[in-house]
Amino acid sequence: MQMQATEQLLDVTQRLTRCWDQRDVEGTLQYYTEDVDYSEPGAGVHIKGRDALRTYLNRYFEAWDTRWTIREHYRLEGQDALVAFWDMEVWRPGSLDRLMTKGMDLLVIRGDQIARDTVYYDRTQLKSLLKKPAA
Helix, strand or coil, X not given: CCCCCHHHHHHHHHHHHXXXXXXXXXXXXXXXXXXXXXXXXXXXXXXXXXXHHHHHHHHHHHHCEEEEEEEEEEECCCXXXXXXXXXXXXXXXXXXXXXXXXXXXXXXXXXXXXXXXXXXXXXXXXXXXXXXXXX
């Protein structure tokens, strides 16, 4: 099978991030394979399959709003895969408090869908956005 162009891999990744930004569960899921392997090692998250990812995304999108910007990307040699370095603005829905953070995804792409998405970022930063107790 012929390797995809790096631009095609990046296009899938950018379309996925637009769906995340819109908090669109079904739109996001269309960019993942049925047997997707999604993980956030720093948070202890490891999800197998699109149905399990749907459950996770529903909870995530209820709790967080985000805007993603891919800063850099590097193709993994000999694979339909890339590493994407990103900036993320994150906040709780309805809140004015926002946080900027950085991270990276390791993405393995099959056709026009992501088969593996491993996300690395310092999730402990999000604690500053959790509701503070009333004074």
